[in-house]
Amino acid sequence: MEEQLEYIEGAEQPISMHPKKFALWLFIVSVVMVFAGLTSAYIVRQAEGNWLEFNLPEIFYYSTGIIILSSVTMHWAYISAKANNMAMLKLGMTLTTLLGIVFVITQWYSWVALVDRDVYFVGNPSGSFLYVFTGLHALHLISGVIFLIIVLISTLNYKVHSQNMARMEMCTTYWHFLGGLWIYLFMFLLLNH
Template sequence: MERELKYLDIVEQPISMHPKKFALWLFLVTVVMIFAALTSAYIVRQAEGNWLEYELPEIFWITSGIVVLSSVFLHWAYISAKKDNLLNLRIGMVMTVILGIAFLVGQWYSWVALVDRDVFFVGNPAGSFLYVFTGLHAAHLISGVIFLIIVLISTFRLKVHSQAMNTMEMATTYWHFLGGLWIYLFMFLLLNH
């Protein structure tokens, strides 16, 4: 009888996840599907010919470094929050927000560099795809920066600490995802342009 009760205790425990985290993961899956479809369409369209050959702007290397560095600062902030080191948490969040904004500025300058190389949104599909990739990623990144600013404000209101990590965990997941997505897109473009 005791053995059956232990089995029932194990079976009846539901697997739980915070509803907001679950919604975030569903959203991330949809973003993956969108970019998978776009990169597949890129490959298919490129194979048809009439494809503009151009060099990627060098600033893509810089923005890639910026996004990786921002993830390092955010991870440092996350670890600091778990240890209740509020000063390091705030410093890490401020640096992450600054680097996120720097990435967006870098993306703008990459578009300027593309125009200087006669790569436009309208015209050849090669340019159109590049602007769609970078523009769609930038739109998600803007939402990520807004999310980071909300978390940053929460750190100053003492709402992020070792006992209240939900928002911090969600922001960290989203930001690391966006960083990984950018690295994927950059590598994809390096290998397929």
């Protein structure tokens, strides 16, 4: 009987995760798989020939800087939340939300720049892929901006602090993921256009 009690006492605790965080990670993995499939299809289709070569619009460089800056402000907001520095948390979340909105606007203007260069969604597959990449990323980014707005409202209502970090952690993870995804897509397109 004593041996059984010792065994039970020495049992390890299972690793647990907030169910919403787990769902977020599943969603992130599914998005990674979609973009991995698309970039693979891009490479295969490009190798077949009949591929329009063009330079990426200059606005892509600006939007990349904006998304990197927004990740910095998001991390600043996260650290401020952990330290219960409410003024810096509010400022960080406000800046991140504004930068996210500006990024979405730059994506629109990148499409305008593509049309000015006679690169369309319908026509050569190189343009089609570019619109699909940027459009899908923009769709996910819009959901990220909505998430930022929700967390910003929670922040303004003092519902985000060191004792209530789940929503903030999820938003931070998702926003950094979206930034990393854009950098991946931008580098991929630079190297394979």
